[in-house]
Amino acid sequence: MAIERWNSREDYTRQENVLLARLRKTRKLFAFLRDHRSEIFDDAFQAELMEMYRDTGAGKDPIPPALLAMGTILQGYHGVSDAEAVELTVVDLRWQMVLDRLGFTEPAFSQGTLFNFRNRLIRTGMDQRLLERTVEIAKLTNAFDWKKLPKTLRVAIDSSPLEGAGRVEDTINLLGHAARNVVVCAAELLGLPMEKVARAAGIPVLLESSVKKALDLEWSAPGSKETAVEILAKQIESLETWLRKKLPEEMTKPPLKEHVDTLEQIKNQDLDPDPSGKGRARIRQGVPAERRVSIKDGEMRHGRKSKTKLFNGYKRHIATDLDTNLIMACAVTPANRPEEEAASALKADIEQQERRIGELFCDRGYIVSPVVSEVIKDGGEVICKPWVARNGKLFTKTDFKINLRDMTITCPAGEIERIDLGADVEFDASACENCPLRAQCTTAGKGHGRTVSIADNERLQQRLRKLTATSRGRDRIRERVAVEHSLAHLGHRQGKKARYCGLRKNLYDVRRAAAIQNLETIQRRLEAIDEIRSVA
Numbered sequence: 253m254a255i256e257r258w259n260s261r262e263d264y265t266r267q268e269n270v271l272l273a274r275l276r277k278t279r280k281l282f283a284f285l286r287d288h289r290s291e292i293f294d295d296a297f298q299a300e301l302m303e304m305y306r307d308t309g310a311g312k313d314p315i316p317p318a319l320l321a322m323g324t325i326l327q328g329y330h331g332v333s334d335a336e337a338v339e340l341t342v343v344d345l346r347w348q349m350v351l352d353r354l355g356f357t358e359p360a361f362s363q364g365t366l367f368n369f370r371n372r373l374i375r376t377g378m379d380q381r382l383l384e385r386t387v388e389i390a391k392l393t394n395a396f397d398w399k400k401l402p403k404t405l406r407v408a409i410d411s412s413p414l415e416g417a418g419r420v421e422d423t424i425n426l427l428g429h430a431a432r433n434v435v436v437c438a439a440e441l442l443g444l445p446m447e448k449v450a451r452a453a454g455i456p457v458l459l460e461s462s463v464k465k466a467l468d469l470e471w472s473a474p475g476s477k478e479t480a481v482e483i484l485a486k487q488i489e490s491l492e493t494w495l496r497k498k499l500p501e502e503m504t505k506p507p508l509k510e511h512v513d514t515l516e517q518i519k520n521q522d523l524d525p526d527p528s529g530k531g532r533a534r535i536r537q538g539v540p541a542e543r544r545v546s547i548k549d550g551e552m553r554h555g556r557k558s559k560t561k562l563f564n565g566y567k568r569h570i571a572t573d574l575d576t577n578l579i580m581a582c583a584v585t586p587a588n589r590p591e592e593e594a595a596s597a598l599k600a601d602i603e604q605q606e607r608r609i610g611e612l613f614c615d616r617g618y619i620v621s622p623v624v625s626e627v628i629k630d631g632g633e634v635i636c637k638p639w640v641a642r643n644g645k646l647f648t649k650t651d652f653k654i655n656l657r658d659m660t661i662t663c664p665a666g667e668i669e670r671i672d673l674g675a676d677v678e679f680d681a682s683a684c685e686n687c688p689l690r691a692q693c694t695t696a697g698k699g700h701g702r703t704v705s706i707a708d709n710e711r712l713q714q715r716l717r718k719l720t721a722t723s724r725g726r727d728r729i730r731e732r733v734a735v736e737h738s739l740a741h742l743g744h745r746q747g748k749k750a751r752y753c754g755l756r757k758n759l760y761d762v763r764r765a766a767a768i769q770n771l772e773t774i775q776r777r778l779e780a781i782d783e784i785r786s787v788a
């Protein structure tokens with residue numbers, strides 16, 4: 253079936269004018285979207301969206317992709333589920349007006365169509381194009397005086413925690429949940445009740461609503477956890493033996509394979525053989541870096557907001573243009589991954605828009621990313637708070653003079669040593685032993701002198717230390733605050749908890765929220781320009 257272009261009307265009906273008069277005061281994005289929908293979804297962008305259907309065609313719902321794209325923007329703006337979004341296309345005049353469907357009594361699209369469209373956006377990477385399109389709209393609408401803006405971008409990057417949508421469970425519940433999924437799937441394949449399969453497979457702990465209830469232990473008693481793990485591990489072993497006998501073929505293909513693999517993953521990451529050597533299992537000591545914490549969302553991970561505050565899920569990262577406040581790129585990483593891993597993806601998305609980073613504002617989490625050296629190599633500048641040197645009450649690194657031209661370091665007593673980037677330097681042991689400042693400098697044992705670590709990026713660190721030494725430099729570092737505000741708005745829009753399971757779907761959601769935020773930025777900017785003009 254042919255894919256239709258969205259030909260929304262240009263002129264305003266009387267009803268639209270009445271609605272717009274109200275919407276220009278509150279929920280202004282509705283009015284902006286009605287005013288600019290033809291610019292956002294011009295012929296060229298509609299053609300790009302239609303390209304998403306090149307391989308598979310539109311299927312049985314030939315709804316214009318531009319209309320569906322507008323629907324996903326409204327959905328993100330309202331923060332509603334697919335089911336509610338479908339209803340709003342019938343019962344909410346604002347949705348109807350933006351979608352050019354005032355007076356329609358049938359929904360603009362079905363839940364399935366919206367779901368499929370989202371998957372198509374994700375599959376083709378068009379969610380990034382939707383975000384880029386908002387930057388293009390900022391140019392088309394002359395929301396900013398582009399001639400006065402720097403040719404290269406002044407970009408600030410930052411991240412915030414995004415709690416995962418999956419339920420986080422302890423080892424016993426994870427094992428029970430994963431085993432239950434295996435048994436339910438096996439029961440479906442065999443056309444038998446789940447309870448019958450659980451009994452036949454020798455895993456009666458699944459007969460109760462919760463594994464802990466079925467285990468019926470006094471959990472505060474010493475050794476109860478160990479007993480629980482032992483019982484559970486034995487019953488899981490019995491289940492696996494039964495599966496190999498009854499469903500050997502199905503175990504190697506979806507859907508059963510997926511559940512069996514998850515159970516195996518939980519066992520491998522959370523259990524260890526008991527050192528007693530009696531074939532028992534025990535909970536593994538320590539937390540593996542890639543520990544799966546949820547059955548529902550296999551990609552979310554443990555992360556840290558700070559040294560003491562933990563969270564489970566993802567980190568959302570954004571790159572904001574400091575001169576327009578437009579979000580240029582987004583990234584999502586599992587919560588356990590270091591910040592620097594997102595920087596390359598952000599830079600790649602910016603370069604995709606044929607823009608170059610001239611100044612990069614970031615915090616220390618991103619400073620070891622290759623992007624930092626790439627920006628410097630391309631003649632750009634990196635602005636970041638420098639590392640704080642700490643050494644208790646003893647001399648810190650900043651008490652030493654590092655000369656990167658001569659590659660030497662001079663200590664407070666005037667001793668000089670040669671340095672290499674990325675290596676520790678040790679002062680002459682005999683000089684330190686006889687030094688009157690030794691008590692203020694080092695606690696090194698006999699035969700050893702004071703050591704100082706020279707970083708790979710020592711030149712950058714030195715430049716950043718100089719930057720913070722001046723008021724102007726400190727002002728420049730503070731410019732990064734704009735991205736923190738952007739991120740706070742984005743977090744408020746998305747909420748603390750992820751809407752979707754899995755990294756890629758959450759990246760889509762962050763990009764959509766960023767696109768909406770950009771449209772609001774443009775709307776506010778145009779409103780301010782209009783106000784200035786009306787006063788002049």
Ligand code: SF4
Nearest residue numbers: 663665684687693702
């Ligand atoms: S203890 Fe060694 S490094 Fe420290 S000031 Fe004295 S000579 Fe220099």
